[in-house]
Amino acid sequence: MAINLEEQKIREHPLLREWVADAVRDMIAKGKLKPGEHICETRLASELGISRTPLREAIRLLETEGFLHVVPRRGAVVRDISLKDVTEIYEIKAAMEGLSARLAAHHFNKKDVERLKEINNELARLAEKNDVNRFFKMHNQFHDYFLRASGNERLYLLNCSLIEQIHRLRLLSFTLEGRFEEAIAQHERIIKAFEKRDAVLAERLVSENVMMGYRAVVTKLKQTKVA
Amino acid sequence: MAINLEEQKIREHPLLREWVADAVRDMIAKGKLKPGEHICETRLASELGISRTPLREAIRLLETEGFLHVVPRRGAVVRDISLKDVTEIYEIKAAMEGLSARLAAHHFNKKDVERLKEINNELARLAEKNDVNRFFKMHNQFHDYFLRASGNERLYLLNCSLIEQIHRLRLLSFTLEGRFEEAIAQHERIIKAFEKRDAVLAERLVSENVMMGYRAVVTKLKQTKVA
DNA sequence: AGAGTGAAAATTGTATACAGTATACAGGGA
DNA sequence: TCCCTGTATACTGTATACAATTTTCACTCT
Numbered sequence: 079m080a081i082n083l084e085e086q087k088i089r090e091h092p093l094l095r096e097w098v099a100d101a102v103r104d105m106i107a108k109g110k111l112k113p114g115e116h117i118c119e120t121r122l123a124s125e126l127g128i129s130r131t132p133l134r135e136a137i138r139l140l141e142t143e144g145f146l147h148v149v150p151r152r153g154a155v156v157r158d159i160s161l162k163d164v165t166e167i168y169e170i171k172a173a174m175e176g177l178s179a180r181l182a183a184h185h186f187n188k189k190d191v192e193r194l195k196e197i198n199n200e201l202a203r204l205a206e207k208n209d210v211n212r213f214f215k216m217h218n219q220f221h222d223y224f225l226r227a228s229g230n231e232r233l234y235l236l237n238c239s240l241i242e243q244i245h246r247l248r249l250l251s252f253t254l255e256g257r258f259e260e261a262i263a264q265h266e267r268i269i270k271a272f273e274k275r276d277a278v279l280a281e282r283l284v285s286e287n288v289m290m291g292y293r294a295v296v297t298k299l300k301q302t303k304v305a
Numbered sequence: 306m307a308i309n310l311e312e313q314k315i316r317e318h319p320l321l322r323e324w325v326a327d328a329v330r331d332m333i334a335k336g337k338l339k340p341g342e343h344i345c346e347t348r349l350a351s352e353l354g355i356s357r358t359p360l361r362e363a364i365r366l367l368e369t370e371g372f373l374h375v376v377p378r379r380g381a382v383v384r385d386i387s388l389k390d391v392t393e394i395y396e397i398k399a400a401m402e403g404l405s406a407r408l409a410a411h412h413f414n415k416k417d418v419e420r421l422k423e424i425n426n427e428l429a430r431l432a433e434k435n436d437v438n439r440f441f442k443m444h445n446q447f448h449d450y451f452l453r454a455s456g457n458e459r460l461y462l463l464n465c466s467l468i469e470q471i472h473r474l475r476l477l478s479f480t481l482e483g484r485f486e487e488a489i490a491q492h493e494r495i496i497k498a499f500e501k502r503d504a505v506l507a508e509r510l511v512s513e514n515v516m517m518g519y520r521a522v523v524t525k526l527k528q529t530k531v532a
Numbered sequence: 533a534g535a536g537t538g539a540a541a542a543t544t545g546t547a548t549a550c551a552g553t554a555t556a557c558a559g560g561g562a
Numbered sequence: 563t564c565c566c567t568g569t570a571t572a573c574t575g576t577a578t579a580c581a582a583t584t585t586t587c588a589c590t591c592t
Contacts, residue, residue, distance in 0.1 A: 129577040138365040173404040232393045356547040
């Protein structure tokens with residue numbers, strides 16, 4: 079076990095600090111590190127089998143990503159995701175994805191539209207099989223497609239860092255009744271807007287699509303808070 | 306001199322890594338560290354009179370802020386700001402500030418509008434005195450006002466980290482002929498939109514205002530690239 | 533009992549030491 | 563001349579050691 083871990087560290091990440099950041103993100107997502115919990119550098123480092131130095135560098139990264147809250151000389155605590163956080167993130171996400179759609183629409187060609195249709199067809203297949211995990215991944219590909227096609231690299235990266243913070247909630251939101259179909263239908267309208275090269279419409283539809291995701295996530299958030 | 310430096314480190318920053326980040330940002334802004342230049346941790350740390358540990362933690366921060374580009378096992382280099390970077394930043398900034406104006410408009414009251422008018426009057430005074438530095442600061446206060454009033458803390462912080470990257474260019478752009486007057490005139494229209502509680506108009510005007518700033522910065526960028 | 537105090541333990545911040553990797557350059561061969 | 567290769571050097575990545583600060587908790591005094 080320990081040897082496999084070592085191999086994974088080396089194979090997938092040339093740098094320990096990145097592997098550690100991934101590991102800690104994962105521990106937060108899986109609930110192994112709970113919101114509000116204080117992170118003791120010494121202990122966590124030894125648990126991960128590394129020294130404090132790469133852990134500390136990973137903590138700086140996770141701080142800017144919003145996973146941890148660091149108080150000088152008192153260490154890092156796992157940040158809780160509140161409704162307010164989710165709202166803030168989605169407000170920004172809606173504006174940014176909308177912007178990316180508008181920008182992408184300007185230099186979208188037939189092939190791009192075809193690719194989006196393929197993805198949406200695949201989504202329909204996965205919806206029938208009720209495969210939440212794969213649907214989620216493919217769904218992200220749909221959105222990533224125009225985020226990248228926008229030609230604005232920062233836009234894509236910013237969006238990544240935003241959705242990473244609510245990864246778990248978003249995944250959960252796809253277990254809601256009718257969520258698949260709703261998303262697919264909206265995607266179809268978005269594709270039509272791209273086909274017509276209607277940048278303004280694409281922007282509006284994508285923004286609305288994001289805010290639908292917001293409502294789904296909020297629903298799920300309230301369910302889990304009660305539980 | 307060295308003693309004063311020590312005092313400053315302690316007084317204004319309880320943490321060395323933050324002081325270092327500020328110092329390095331400053332060195333980049335002042336041209337002491339030039340774009341493309343490789344940062345040797347050992348040398349820079351000893352120049353700043355500290356060890357490599359806090360410097361390395363500062364480098365992680367400056368990397369996410371976009372000031373440095375880090376290649377694994379080859380270290381950090383100072384990132385150059387290209388026209389593409391400026392375009393990416395302003396596209397995002399326009400969308401984010403526009404969003405903040407829309408959000409802020411919903412719960413703006415008379416007092417808020419009065420405050421914006423005061424700031425704009427002050428801007429007019431500073432324009433007459435041709436005080437670029439103070440105009441710049443006051444101008445930022447104008448925009449910060451509704452970024453904060455939006456109630457979306459992330460929006461404000463994200464905007465801060467964006468404009469920090471182009472601080473120098475923005476400041477320079479205010480030396481352009483007619484830049485003051487243009488800004489003040491647009492601010493007046495924005496204030497009127499807030500007065501009317503017209504969120505959609507406020508959003509559009511603020512976006513346009515940002516993109517005017519973009520054009521000014523691009524003009525200045527081209528001037529300095531030639532020089 | 534409760535507030536206050538002070539020493540001990542735990543934890544973070546910083547410096548240094550060591551290991552591994554990339555770069556530069558000299559020397560040899562085609 | 564050009565390319566290849568091996569070695570020396572410089573630099574980054576990681577671990578560890580030390581310093582400073584915060585927290586804990588027993589103890590005292592009111």
